[in-house]
Amino acid sequence: MASRKKMPKKAAQSKKSNKSNNKSKKYKLWRWFLSFTLKLSIILMMFGAIGLFYLDAQIRQKFEGKRWSIPAKVYARPLDMYSGLEISIADLKVELKGLGYRFVKKATQPGQAEIASTRVKVYSRGFEFSDGVEVSQLLTISFKDGAISAISAENGSPISITRLEPILIGGIYPKNNEDRDLIRLTQAPRGLVDALIAIEDRSYYQHFGISPKGIARAMWVNLRVGRFVQGGSTLTQQLIKNFYLTSERTLIRKLIEMPMAIVLDFRYSKDEILEAYLNEVYLGQEGARAIHGFGLAAQYFFARPISELQLHQVALLAAMVKGPSYYDPRRRAERAKERRNLVLKVMAENGDISEHEYRQSILKPLGVVRQKSLHKGAYPAYLDLVRRKLKQSYNDEDLSSEGLRIFTSLDPIAQAKAEKSLSDSISALQKKYGKKANDLEASMVVTDPQTGEVLAVIGGKSTRYQGFNRAIDAVRPIGSLIKPAVYLTGLQRGYNLATMLEDEAVSVPIEGSAPWQPRNFDKKSHGNVPFYLALAKSYNLSTARLGMELGLDNVIKTIHKLGISRQIKKYPSLLLGAQGMTSLEVATMYQTIAANGFLMPMRAIRSVTDNKGRELSRYSFKVEQVINSQSIYQLQYAMQQVMSVGTGRYANAKISSKIGLAGKTGTSNDQRDSWFAGFSGNKLAVVWLGRDDNKSLPFTGSSGALRVWTAYMQSESLQPLQPAVPEGIEFAYIDSTTGLSVDPGCEDSQRMPFRSGDSPIYSDDCGTNSSTVPKGNQSNKAPSWLERIFGN
Amino acid sequence: MRSVFGNGRLSVVVVALAVLSGCSVSGLQSVKVEERSLEAGNKISRSVGAAQSSAEVTALKVRPKFKASNASGENLNTEVSVQAKAPEVAVSVQKPATVALLNTANYQTNSGNLKAAQASLERALRISPKDPEVYQSLGEVHRQLGEFVQAEQMVLKGIAVGAGQSVKLRRLWSALAKIRSQAGDAVGANKAFAKSQSY
Numbered sequence: 001m002a003s004r005k006k007m008p009k010k011a012a013q014s015k016k017s018n019k020s021n022n023k024s025k026k027y028k029l030w031r032w033f034l035s036f037t038l039k040l041s042i043i044l045m046m047f048g049a050i051g052l053f054y055l056d057a058q059i060r061q062k063f064e065g066k067r068w069s070i071p072a073k074v075y076a077r078p079l080d081m082y083s084g085l086e087i088s089i090a091d092l093k094v095e096l097k098g099l100g101y102r103f104v105k106k107a108t109q110p111g112q113a114e115i116a117s118t119r120v121k122v123y124s125r126g127f128e129f130s131d132g133v134e135v136s137q138l139l140t141i142s143f144k145d146g147a148i149s150a151i152s153a154e155n156g157s158p159i160s161i162t163r164l165e166p167i168l169i170g171g172i173y174p175k176n177n178e179d180r181d182l183i184r185l186t187q188a189p190r191g192l193v194d195a196l197i198a199i200e201d202r203s204y205y206q207h208f209g210i211s212p213k214g215i216a217r218a219m220w221v222n223l224r225v226g227r228f229v230q231g232g233s234t235l236t237q238q239l240i241k242n243f244y245l246t247s248e249r250t251l252i253r254k255l256i257e258m259p260m261a262i263v264l265d266f267r268y269s270k271d272e273i274l275e276a277y278l279n280e281v282y283l284g285q286e287g288a289r290a291i292h293g294f295g296l297a298a299q300y301f302f303a304r305p306i307s308e309l310q311l312h313q314v315a316l317l318a319a320m321v322k323g324p325s326y327y328d329p330r331r332r333a334e335r336a337k338e339r340r341n342l343v344l345k346v347m348a349e350n351g352d353i354s355e356h357e358y359r360q361s362i363l364k365p366l367g368v369v370r371q372k373s374l375h376k377g378a379y380p381a382y383l384d385l386v387r388r389k390l391k392q393s394y395n396d397e398d399l400s401s402e403g404l405r406i407f408t409s410l411d412p413i414a415q416a417k418a419e420k421s422l423s424d425s426i427s428a429l430q431k432k433y434g435k436k437a438n439d440l441e442a443s444m445v446v447t448d449p450q451t452g453e454v455l456a457v458i459g460g461k462s463t464r465y466q467g468f469n470r471a472i473d474a475v476r477p478i479g480s481l482i483k484p485a486v487y488l489t490g491l492q493r494g495y496n497l498a499t500m501l502e503d504e505a506v507s508v509p510i511e512g513s514a515p516w517q518p519r520n521f522d523k524k525s526h527g528n529v530p531f532y533l534a535l536a537k538s539y540n541l542s543t544a545r546l547g548m549e550l551g552l553d554n555v556i557k558t559i560h561k562l563g564i565s566r567q568i569k570k571y572p573s574l575l576l577g578a579q580g581m582t583s584l585e586v587a588t589m590y591q592t593i594a595a596n597g598f599l600m601p602m603r604a605i606r607s608v609t610d611n612k613g614r615e616l617s618r619y620s621f622k623v624e625q626v627i628n629s630q631s632i633y634q635l636q637y638a639m640q641q642v643m644s645v646g647t648g649r650y651a652n653a654k655i656s657s658k659i660g661l662a663g664k665t666g667t668s669n670d671q672r673d674s675w676f677a678g679f680s681g682n683k684l685a686v687v688w689l690g691r692d693d694n695k696s697l698p699f700t701g702s703s704g705a706l707r708v709w710t711a712y713m714q715s716e717s718l719q720p721l722q723p724a725v726p727e728g729i730e731f732a733y734i735d736s737t738t739g740l741s742v743d744p745g746c747e748d749s750q751r752m753p754f755r756s757g758d759s760p761i762y763s764d765d766c767g768t769n770s771s772t773v774p775k776g777n778q779s780n781k782a783p784s785w786l787e788r789i790f791g792n
Numbered sequence: 793m794r795s796v797f798g799n800g801r802l803s804v805v806v807v808a809l810a811v812l813s814g815c816s817v818s819g820l821q822s823v824k825v826e827e828r829s830l831e832a833g834n835k836i837s838r839s840v841g842a843a844q845s846s847a848e849v850t851a852l853k854v855r856p857k858f859k860a861s862n863a864s865g866e867n868l869n870t871e872v873s874v875q876a877k878a879p880e881v882a883v884s885v886q887k888p889a890t891v892a893l894l895n896t897a898n899y900q901t902n903s904g905n906l907k908a909a910q911a912s913l914e915r916a917l918r919i920s921p922k923d924p925e926v927y928q929s930l931g932e933v934h935r936q937l938g939e940f941v942q943a944e945q946m947v948l949k950g951i952a953v954g955a956g957q958s959v960k961l962r963r964l965w966s967a968l969a970k971i972r973s974q975a976g977d978a979v980g981a982n983k984a985f986a987k988s989q990s991y
Contacts, residue, residue, distance in 0.1 A: 080915060082889030131911040161889035161915075450921030451914075596952050598945075606914075618907070621914050621930070623945045629952050682921075724922075724955035725879060 055256070056263050062244060063268065067276065068292075069174040070182065070403030070611065074386060075166035076375070076410040077453075077606070078127070081139075082161040086147045086717040091413050092120060098167040098375050098412050099125075100304030110136045111308040118143050125305070127165035130407075130607055130615040134163055146717060167375050167412055168299070170383045172390070174400035177288045181295035182403075183306055185275040191311050192294065193274065194352040195318035199343045201235040202350075204274075209236045209265030210258050236261040239277045283317065284324045286377070291324075299376070301329060303369045311353065312361040316340040316368075329368045337366055375412065380466035381443075381459030382410050385584075385604045388472070393617060394608070403611030408604055409453035414446050414716070418456045418685070419463045421711035426461060426689075429704060436698035442689050443470035444708070445587040449684040451621060452591060452600030457584075468692075471583045476673045476690060479577040479666035479701065480538045480647075481586055482559070484593060484635060486547045486575055487535045489558040491631040493550060497532040497638060497752050498732075498739035498760045503542035508572045516572045518544045521667070521700075530739040532638040532752065536646030538665060540576055547575035561626045563588040563599050577666060586677050587686045593635060594662070594679040596723055597627030629726035630755050636662050636723055637753055639678070647702045648678065651710040660721040661713065665701035672696055674704030681719035685709055725753070732759035735767030742766045881956035890920040897929055901936065909933050924954030928967055940975035944968060962991035 079095050081087075093115060096103075101113045107123040114121040119142050126136030138154040139162060151159040171179055185193075197204045203211050211234050218232030233241070240260045245253050264273060284291035284300060291300050297317055298306035309317075319339040320327045329336040341362045348358035386408055390399060398404065422442055430437045446456040459469035468474070490499075503526040508516040518540045520526070525541055534542040547555055555575065556568045568579055581589075584602070592599045600623050607618040639662035642648045647665040655661060663678020674689040674697055687705040690697065697704060732741045733749040741759050742749045746766035754760075886894075893916035900909035910933050916926045927950030934943035947968045954960040965988030972981035 080889075080919065082887060082919065084887045084889065085919075131908055160892035161919075448918070448921075451918055453918075598949050598952070615907075618911075620910060621917060622942060623949045625945060625948050625952075629955075724881065724953055726952065726955050 052259065052263060055260050056267070058244065059260060059264050059267060063264070063276065067243075068180060068182070068279065069176075069178065069401035071171035071173045071179055072390075072399045072402070072404040072406055073168055073181075074170045074172070074383060074406045074408060076169050076408060076412050078129070078134075078163040078166040080161060080163045081141065081148060081151060083148050083150050086719075087413075088146055088717075089115065089117075089120060089143055092141070094413055094416060095164065095167070096122065099165060100299070100302070100308075102304070102308070107138060109308075111304055122164070124162075125165050127163075128613050129163075130609045130613055134165070166407065169375050169379050169408070169410060169412070170377060172387065172399040172406075173289060176290070178290050178292050179296055180279060180292040181299060182279050183275075183293065183295035185271055185278065187305075187307050188278060188294065189307055189309050189314055191314045191347070191353065192278075192306075192309075192318065194350070195315050195343050195347055196235070196277075196321065198346040198350050198352060199318055200238070200321060201233075204235050205270055207234055207236075207265075209261035209263070210234055233257075234261065235277050236265050236273055239273060239280055240264060242280050242282065243276070281321055282324060283320055284328065286371070300374070301368045303374060310364075310367075311357060312340065312344070312364040313367055315343040315347070315361065316366060319343045329366045330371060333366060340366070377466075378464060379410060379412075379415060379457075380464065381457040381469050381471055382408070382415070382454075382604065384459065384466075384469045385454065385457055385472060389605055389619075390608070404616070405609045405611070405613070407606045407608070409448075409455060409606055410604070411446075411455040414683075415456035415458075417715040418444055418446050418458055418712050421715060422458060422461070422463070422687075422708050425708040425711050429689075429699065429707065433698040439691050439693070439695075440689060440697075441470060441692050442687070442708070443474060443583045444688070444712075445471050445583045445686045446712070447587055447591055447602065447684045448682065449591055449594035449679045450682065452595070452602055453606075454584075454587075454602055454604040455683075457604075470688070473582065474688070474690075475580040475582055476688060477578055477668035478581050478586060479668040479673060479675055480540075480543075481589075481664055481666035481675050481677055482574065482577040482579060483535055483538065483543055484639060484664055485559045485562060485589070486543055486550070486555050487531065487638060488562075488593075488627065488631060488635050489550045489555050490531065490546055491634050492558070492628070493554065495531055495546075496754050496758050496760070497530065497634055498734045498741075498754075499531045500528045500739045501531055501534045501542040501546055503527060503529050503534060503539045504545075506541055506544050506548075508544070508548060510572070516544075518573075518576055528739075530734070530736060532641050533645070533736060535638045535664075536641035536644075538642075538647050544572070544575050548572065558627075559589070561599070562592045563626075577668065583686045583688050586675070586688075587684065590664075590677045590679065590686065591684060592626065593632060593639070594684050594721075595623075596629055596636075596726075597625055597632035598623040599626045600624075630728050633723060633726050633729055634753050634755075636721070639663060640721070643678070648676075648706060650702060650706050651678070651713065654710050654714055655718070658720055659718045661718075662721055663709070665706060667700040667702075670696050671698075671700060674699055675701045676705035676709040678709060678713075679721065680713065680716075681721045683713065683716050683718060685712055687712075728756050729753045730756045730759060734760065735763070738763070738767040740767040879956055880958060883957050883960070886923060886925075887920060890916050890923060890926070893919070894925060894929060897933075901929070901933055906933050906937055922953045924950040924957065924960040924964060926950075927953065928960075928964055931967055931971065935971050935974065940971055943971045944975070947971065958991040962988050964988075965991070 096113050101111055101122070103115055104112045105114065107114050107121050110123050110125040112123045119140060122139045122141065124134065124136055124139060127134050139159065140152045141148055142150045151162060153159055173179055201211070201214070203213060207214070211232065214234060215232040237257055240257050244260060245257065279293040279295065281294070282290060282292055283294070283297040286300070291297055294317055295306050297320075298304060298309055298313075301317070302309060302313055316329060316336060319336065319342070320329070322339070326332065327336045327339050344353070344358050344361050347353045348355060353361075386406065390406065394404070422444060426440055426442065430440065440461065442458065442461050444456070444458040445454065447454050457471050459471045460467065503520070505525055506518065510516055520540050521538070526537075526539055529537070529539060529542055534546070552570050552572065552574060556570060559568055564581065564585055566581070566585065568574065571578060588602055591602065600621070601619075603619050603621075605619050608616045610616055640660055642664055643652045643661045644657065648661070648663050651661055651663070659680050661678055661680055663676060666675030666677070667673065672690060672694055675687065677686040678684070687708045689704045689708070731751050731753055733744045733746065733751050734740070735742045735746060736748050736750055739760055740763040741761060742763055743766065744751070749766070893912050897909040897912040897916065900906070900912060910930070913926055913930045913933065916923070917930070920926060927946045931943045931946035931950065934940070934946055947964050950964045951961060951968075954964060965984050969981045969984035969988060972978075972984055
């Protein structure tokens with residue numbers, strides 16, 4: 001350096017003597033040049049000042065305004081825990097896994113759990129619900145006989161009720177598909193900032209936005225290896241690049257980046273900038289969804305909040321900043337590990353971590369969870385339902401940008417059980433029926449019959465596939481699932497469970513068409529059958545006769561009352577379920593029956609709050625009595641008979657009769673659809689099996705959908721269906737062949753409910769000698785539908 | 793067509809049920825009920841008499857949807873017969889969680905925080921959907937919110953799940969009387985009150 005500095009001086013001296021004649025000319029030129037430079041620099045400075053002013057305004061606008069569009073977060077129901085809750089330790093473990101709890105020997109911090117044989121300790125994280133705060137605390141949960149027997153706090157005091165934080169099940173993303181969970185700098189775990197600074201920008205806290213030293217070092221490295229490997233960008237510059245500039249690699253962009261970085265650094269504190277960086281940085285891709293920020297990355301890669309990450313996990317995230325797809329720990333595990341260990345090494349060299357910590361951490365596996373185990377994205381069908389509901393009251397823009405929180409009633413445990421039952425049963429069916437059961441599709445809806453909350457939805461055989469949602473969109477003939485509505489109409493219009501129905505051939509003339517001539521499934525007629533048995537055995541002839549007797553209009557009225565709003569075509573074939581419905585509609589209809597005649601809106605969303613937890617809307621529990629208690633009570637009895645003596649017997653062989661399940665099978669014409677809908681005291685499920693191309697199935701409702709339904713119900717802890725006996729109901733023992741009231745001691749006699757004063761005529765000989773059914777108990781309502789059609 | 797309700801054999805049934813009914817009313821609770829129904833009774837007479845104009849204003853907005861029978865001849869006969877009683881059933885013990893939530897809701901209702909009370913009660917409902925008290929409390933919240941139709945429906949649901957529990961039914965029917973009188977349905981209120989007195 002020193003020698004180079006002297007050179008110009010010597011040269012000037014020699015020039016002075018040789019070229020003195022040029023002096024004045026050169027002087028002029030020099031002066032012109034000076035003044036030009038001066039003017040130019042003033043102009044440039046002015047432009048620069050304006051430019052800086054502009055940049056400054058730009059920077060402030062974005063940095064101080066709403067920095068990001070925050071997608072709405074959708075949560076599952078929080079698990080309410082109390083003594084008496086029927087839940088197994090295994091199920092609680094599923095919930096805790098979904099929340100990303102670590103199973104440890106001794107729980108010492110939030111997000112940890114200890115599992116023993118009859119006791120679980122959970123160090124909850126706490127959550128701010130709109131109706132109150134659940135604090136983070138160490139809970140000791142004791143189990144006995146498949147239920148929680150007690151919950152106590154750390155100091156031993158009993159807790160009557162507490163809830164875990166809800167599992168995040170999805171989001172509603174903006175057009176650019178950016179997803180992020182905002183975090184504060186203070187939430188960043190120890191080591192994250194150290195790791196970032198160590199590997200990305202060593203002099204972050206010293207430089208002024210750009211780092212000449214860093215650039216020089218990068219240049220030197222680039223020169224040495226002969227290609228461009230390091231950019232020497234500071235964290236500030238990286239933030240500017242992602243935050244304000246397009247991703248195009250243009251020179252102008254590169255030139256504007258530096259002054260902007262300087263302005264940003266001048267305007268804001270290092271910590272503020274760092275916090276923005278932590279939330280902005282791009283760290284991965286899941287399909288169309290871009291994973292931004294460390295908060296979300298912690299969930300995406302480790303399924304737990306950032307504050308609970310360990311050193312080696314933090315180091316991995318910092319390692320990935322350089323190239324999220326190049327160092328993708330799921331697909332490029334080796335590469336990612338190498339770089340993670342490099343980060344740890346640099347941290348150790350910097351003294352951020354001890355040598356011991358370094359050696360411990362590099363031995364650890366990456367610890368990334370399988371993408372499949374993540375709850376986000378695991379419930380496409382349910383989220384679809386939620387989204388449709390939300391669109392009725394919120395616009396897309398607000399949903400995808402305002403950070404709204406949506407609390408749903410999805411029960412991840414029930415959903416997991418439903419999915420498993422479906423896939424197990426489908427494999428069994430395919431094994432049994434071979435090729436004929438190929439291309440089978442399915443949908444399923446599970447609700448809480450007491451509250452009307454939707455607990456689980458399956459939209460297709462591939463439960464994670466976000467596509468055609470059969471539970472909501474596939475309108476398929478429901479077959480005999482319609483029959484409870486027909487029989488209910490009867491019960492409301494003077495029939496009782498023992499009224500004898502004629503199960504004989506019937507032909508209904510249809511104008512301009514061939515007459516409607518339904519047949520029984522076994523192609524036989526069964527003579528006189530009591531009302532309840534005709535439903536239990538799903539006889540078509542007696543149902544068709546009953547329905548025509550009652551009048552299609554009245555049956556349709558009942559269907560609407562049960563909660564179906566779609567228009568129903570007034571064809572006689574309606575009586576046997578030619579009408580198409582979705583699984584969700586069927587669930588609505590059966591829900592009203594299960595809830596003793598009270599119509600409840602089906603609810604998938606409980607409430608919506610803004611990003612600060614203030615409630616914006618609530619979808620509260622509502623009821624409306626639409627069917628009288630007595631009729632429903634009798635109908636429920638008949639639907640229980642479906643399970644004990646009728647087409648649903650398969651389930652009763654697997655599930656204790658004490659539960660008193662009620663339900664109905666459904667098979668559409670040519671066996672294109674296999675349905676089952678039914679309920680216990682606490683769970684209602686509807687299952688549909690069929691093919692998208694509408695071809696016939698090798699099985700019926702009871703040999704198909706009922707299998708899935710039973711498998712699901714078996715996996716749940718069921719409460720018995722024990723409806724309170726309403727006033728105005730009496731019981732009588734009935735002979736099942738004649739429908740007469742008999743002595744309790746008579747063979748084949750059965751106790752069943754009647755409206756007070758409406759039980760059948762008493763027969764003192766167990767009904768045996770009554771060759772003809774007494775008149776008062778026959779379906780002799782006049783005028784009959786035939787007479788009504790043809791006149792007398 | 794045979795008549796569906798009320799024939800001669802009813803009285804026999806009632807006698808039989810009276811014999812069957814095992815669970816008796818505990819003294820302390822019955823005092824409470826007495827007080828409440830008296831209060832409800834006063835309300836009715838007031839709404840019929842002095843406060844008629846205000847009752848009419850409410851009545852314009854809220855017409856009770858529920859009728860003893862409707863046009864199509866299908867009977868919604870929850871209150872058709874004062875005599876017909878379901879057999880008395882044992883009242884199951886409330887879960888501590890339900891008790892806690894009911895207490896919280898009660899506190900919230902009394903301090904005017906009705907929305908919060910509703911949230912607590914819905915939590916209780918998910919835990920004990922067959923507890924008539926939960927529905928009665930929900931009905932009370934809706935009543936205070938001026939949502940009389942929902943209030944009535946909640947109580948009716950409570951009556952449905954509470955069949956056979958005469959202590960609870962007495963309270964539910966008098967709660968219904970209170971709601972109806974406030975909604976301007978004096979006739980319905982009187983019916984409900986009479987019904988409450990039959991337990």
